[in-house]
Amino acid sequence: MNSLPRRYDQSQKLSDVLYDIRGPVLDEAERMEAEGHRILKLNIGNPAPFGFECPDSILVDMIAHLPTAQGYSDSRGIPSARRAVVQYYETRGIDGLDADDVYLGNGVSELITLSLQALCDPGDEILVPTPDYPLWTASVTLSGGTPVHYECDEQAGWLPDLDDIAAKITDRTRGIVVINPNNPTGAVYPREVLEGIVRIAREHGLIVFSDEIYEKITYHGAEMVNTAQVAGDEVLCLTYSGLSKAYRIAGYRSGWLAITGPKGQAASYIEGIRLLANMRMCANVPGQHAIQAALGGRQSIEELVLPTGRLGAQMDLSLEKLNAIDGIECQPAHGALYLFPKLDVERFGIVDDERFALDLLREQKILVSHGSAFNWARPDHFRLVTLPSVEVLDEALNRLGDFLSGYRQQA
Ligand code: PLP
Numbered sequence: 001m002n003s004l005p006r007r008y009d010q011s012q013k014l015s016d017v018l019y020d021i022r023g024p025v026l027d028e029a030e031r032m033e034a035e036g037h038r039i040l041k042l043n044i045g046n047p048a049p050f051g052f053e054c055p056d057s058i059l060v061d062m063i064a065h066l067p068t069a070q071g072y073s074d075s076r077g078i079p080s081a082r083r084a085v086v087q088y089y090e091t092r093g094i095d096g097l098d099a100d101d102v103y104l105g106n107g108v109s110e111l112i113t114l115s116l117q118a119l120c121d122p123g124d125e126i127l128v129p130t131p132d133y134p135l136w137t138a139s140v141t142l143s144g145g146t147p148v149h150y151e152c153d154e155q156a157g158w159l160p161d162l163d164d165i166a167a168k169i170t171d172r173t174r175g176i177v178v179i180n181p182n183n184p185t186g187a188v189y190p191r192e193v194l195e196g197i198v199r200i201a202r203e204h205g206l207i208v209f210s211d212e213i214y215e216k217i218t219y220h221g222a223e224m225v226n227t228a229q230v231a232g233d234e235v236l237c238l239t240y241s242g243l244s245k246a247y248r249i250a251g252y253r254s255g256w257l258a259i260t261g262p263k264g265q266a267a268s269y270i271e272g273i274r275l276l277a278n279m280r281m282c283a284n285v286p287g288q289h290a291i292q293a294a295l296g297g298r299q300s301i302e303e304l305v306l307p308t309g310r311l312g313a314q315m316d317l318s319l320e321k322l323n324a325i326d327g328i329e330c331q332p333a334h335g336a337l338y339l340f341p342k343l344d345v346e347r348f349g350i351v352d353d354e355r356f357a358l359d360l361l362r363e364q365k366i367l368v369s370h371g372s373a374f375n376w377a378r379p380d381h382f383r384l385v386t387l388p389s390v391e392v393l394d395e396a397l398n399r400l401g402d403f404l405s406g407y408r409q410q411a
Contacts, residue, residue, distance in 0.1 A: 173204065259273075
């Protein structure tokens, strides 16, 4: 018998899968924390640690259902929550959705992976924005597909470049990913842009995957239009949303996927989604019970995003302070919880944005995510999370300004 020590390697299918917002910079922050340093973490959009609490009505409903949430549910989710999702979308002008078209998941994350696994054959191409929320690119790769990045134009407020989308379509393209409101840029797409994307999808028979997890978080009256409403009956549209952000319960892992459009033509794909949903039994059932309560009330979100509300005030302050720093230029965000500022790479000698994030971490104990973690090809951006209080952000951005005033990346 062979008794040589052996290595236990990860699968080769992970070799191109990147999720660097939880990568080496975070490892370094954790190492520093273990040494006793206090790190200000401006790297992930997790509302709870910043004092955002779940509305009581959601908690009370979930607690009341705990005794009856012990068993597996239908693999698509409990009917009352799926019906609540249908009713919610009806109020948004989306018709023809049935509870059977709604799948509940352990957050949007699980449903993104699941729906791409069900679709992609090797070589199938999915158009993903750059910059993106990196789970999309990673999940396309993991599913055997090929992510093809389309540009979002910073000078146009980070709106998708429709010509670039059209130019990148090949006979292997299966779908277009839309993240609206966008992470990391904060862009909220006007109806005409969504109409343009839907038109391209219709012409080429593509699926639109619309990640709308930040739907309720928009600022200064920006209007959020659901892609499914624009897509109507003619374009297959998968809409993803959930309770992690606006409803402040990321830890309960509760999200949904709603399928609209020509479902008859997608019967085989939907059967695949159903198969994968069955294989993981069901989503966390107590988290499913939060959905009806969340969608049935106002949940104080409107107040939070006003300029006088916490999220609105934090966003306004962050934008103003970033743009006051020499060598930074930042587009306003109209939604979500992030800003994606541009660094003057000439001035700071930046060739490696991960090193920039590490240098900032080591010198100022502030953790941000480097732009290339969002599949952005140039080393000239980083993402700031605007969840901390104005006092904390004010101090952090003063420290960032101090840091940059003397920063020059070593060759
Ligand atoms: N989609 C986007 C654009 C996100 O930013 C996030 C989390 O930050 C997710 C999906 C994941 O959400 P969930 O907590 O529902 O898995």
